[in-house]
Amino acid sequence: MRLVIARCSVDYIGRLRAHLPLATRLLMVKADGSVLIHSDGGSYKPLNWMSPPATLRITEPGADDAEAGVVEVWNVQSAKTDDKLVISVYEHLSDVAHDLGTDPGLIKDGVEADLQRLLAEQITKLGEGYTLIRREYMTAIGPVDILARDAAGATVAVELKRRGDIDGVEQLTRYLELLNRDPLLAPVRGVFAAQQIKPQAKVLAADRGIDCLTLDYDEMRGVDDSASRLF
Amino acid sequence: MRLVIARCSVDYIGRLRAHLPLATRLLMVKADGSVLIHSDGGSYKPLNWMSPPATLRITEPGADDAEAGVVEVWNVQSAKTDDKLVISVYEHLSDVAHDLGTDPGLIKDGVEADLQRLLAEQITKLGEGYTLIRREYMTAIGPVDILARDAAGATVAVELKRRGDIDGVEQLTRYLELLNRDPLLAPVRGVFAAQQIKPQAKVLAADRGIDCLTLDYDEMRGVDDSASRLF
């Protein structure tokens, strides 16, 4: 990784066009050829960037650019698309390089997949006498998160979200419509389960005859003994 | 902005939990207190981060950590939420700091707004004899991107996306339902227009009697003479 603090202007031409006027910024060149241009604020998103795989070619400025004060032109070319990033460097303020090697990567806990695993294991959270049919039940329009059977033997489709939004209810509605065309499964009821369910989503779910279930991840995690094995 | 190359491990606790094992990485501390942890690959997204506003407090390691080789503990605390990032630094390999000042920011061209302007100007892309009624036609549930009249004088509602997804079709369906209640407009047909339309979206659109139209931005942009005026 090479880190250059420089006064520069930037032009991007690709899926859109974008321009950065002359200012002092950080230029980060990664081992895979990707380049990130960061300012001293904002968030984790750079002002501009080139995704890998890419190649950086540093050239002398043309006569006009040199006249304007440009000392180097960085041409960053995407290897797969014809996206191009042109960085005009006016002044180097700092320049360091280090080989970081490959990163072991991030270990996550608490995403939808974990919630789904826990609910499948603790299927009676849905109600007394429920049994799991299967997780990720495939249909023509995508996988139903959890398919279960209630105490009376009726099929129940569960859509699971970390945050229960209106489009989650839409998604479950589409699944229910499809599943109810299958005479072997019909009638199929819907349950919308999430850690938090927004009021609008609750209203829409009620309107569609879909039950809502708010899940307590920490509590479910506490019951699961594999949680302690994660770190 | 402070740039530290360090061997470190990282733990995040907030909306989820995440852990980064010991490895060499870049730690970027911005003027607003935000911290980014980058590896030498991936894309513009850091391995882990803390969004501004945040405060960084650097402390001595506890006895156990010191024993394990930790020389500094960075506590990054979000000012608004209780999200927390703990960076255990084992070794500093490089450390530079620069004041970059505020950035003038990015100038963009080629997003959905541009596509909408172009389609409004080139409304016959929809078909022979079409005329524009108006862009951003307001309804109670939001603006319809483009409202037009076909050669036969019937009303057509256009939903425009850069990438045509299933929820774009849902959105257009809601608009059509509403527009068709207006006797002055009804019957209103729907057209789903995008640079790329996903197969599932096409199937759903067909099922709802909505036409699909794939747009070529570069070609439409070529026709438009205002494109050359941008930079």
Next chain:
DNA sequence: ATATCTATCTCGCTA
């Protein structure tokens, strides 16, 4: 302030 929608989204999984 909140709600909604876009994104050069990125990332990971699966068919």
Next chain:
DNA sequence: TAGCGAGGTAGATAT
């Protein structure tokens, strides 16, 4: 490889 869904989505815009 392409498609599809999730994200600590983030970021912008209209309400």
